[in-house]
Amino acid sequence: MEKLLPDNHGIYLANFFVDMRKSIDSLSLLVCEHFDQNPASGSVYVFLNKSRNKIKILYFDRNGFVLWYKRLERGRFILSKTPDEKVYALSESQLRWLLDGLDFMSLRGHPKLHYDTFA
Numbered sequence: 001m002e003k004l005l006p007d008n009h010g011i012y013l014a015n016f017f018v019d020m021r022k023s024i025d026s027l028s029l030l031v032c033e034h035f036d037q038n039p040a041s042g043s044v045y046v047f048l049n050k051s052r053n054k055i056k057i058l059y060f061d062r063n064g065f066v067l068w069y070k071r072l073e074r075g076r077f078i079l080s081k082t083p084d085e086k087v088y089a090l091s092e093s094q095l096r097w098l099l100d101g102l103d104f105m106s107l108r109g110h111p112k113l114h115y116d117t118f119a
Helices: 024-035 092-099
Strands: 013-015 044-048 055-061 064-071 087-090
Touching: 013 024, 013 092, 024 044, 024 055, 024 087, 044 092, 087 092
Parallel strands: 013 044
Antiparallel strands: 013 087, 044 055, 055 064
């Protein structure tokens, strides 16, 4: 089964609210200006509206941009106090937790383990 998100260079959450009328071109410009990154880099960029009931996810996939949009019918995406930076780096688990309605800032998953040898 193919992954929905690309193997990327990072997942970045805008730590400022965005007008959800913005489309790919406008969001790409925000990535250049506020994230100081190339929107076609393969990284994933996440934007929320002021009411925190809408989210857009932008990334470049092989030959074009992909834009995901989710609107909650009830409730809000939970964001506890984030650092003062304009951009916050997320892990894939944290993005899933955010989309599932969990406070990703207060959750900690098991650390990833890597073994070179087995005894």
